[in-house]
């Protein structure tokens with residue numbers, strides 16, 4: 312099937328018109344315009360809320376998750392719980408290499424030495440493959456999460472992945488999300504109640520202390536707070552990488 316042709320000006324108009332509308336209205340409009348739509352969820356509380364919205368309003372949106380092989384057991388359990396609760400399938404999209412294969416080729420615990428490369432291989436490249444053939448993808452990001460996300464439009468062109476990106480929760484706050492989840496009794500990760508406001512791969516996620524930024528526990532000790540999926544800069548490379556030898560990995 313041919314990709315749907317889209318003018319940037321149309322996306323800007325659509326984004327402006329839908330900003331502030333409830334997430335189900337944003338998604339319903341977007342699905343009508345971009346029928347081949349998928350949602351890449353990491354099972355954060357925002358993602359759980361959106362799965363509820365999609366199921367509650369019977370929206371035709373494909374669902375998948377990036378199963379890096381390094382997810383928390385609690386996240387894996389939540390994945391099953393959401394599928395059972397809503398009668399949906401959240402497809403697993405996996406990296407080319409398993410964790411042991413990556414360790415054999417690049418050395419153990421690559422995330423400690425080269426997190427950009429690890430995220431590139433385990434998240435960004437699999438996402439790029441998974442999005443091929445879709446007109447649009449849904450993301451659960453909010454503007455107030457990071458400086459990088461503050462300019463997110465509800466509907467915009469995703470230059471990095473080459474398709475439309477729809478962010479129905481862009482103008483929601485954390486309180487809005489939790490209010491929705493409590494009101495609709497949406498399943499969520501129990502780690503959120505144990506000091507983990509933001510949850511990614513197990514080796515790169517730690518609890519946060521009172522007063523810290525909600526994403527302070529992601530890649531603690533490093534400046535990076537994004538895995539490269541939602542960043543507009545090319546910090547996380549989509550270009551092929553080159554390996555010199557384990558323990559001395561160079562991207563370029």
Ligand code: SF4
Nearest residue numbers: 422429430433512515
């Ligand atoms: Fe690797 Fe950490 Fe990125 Fe997961 S979050 S892909 S373990 S660097």
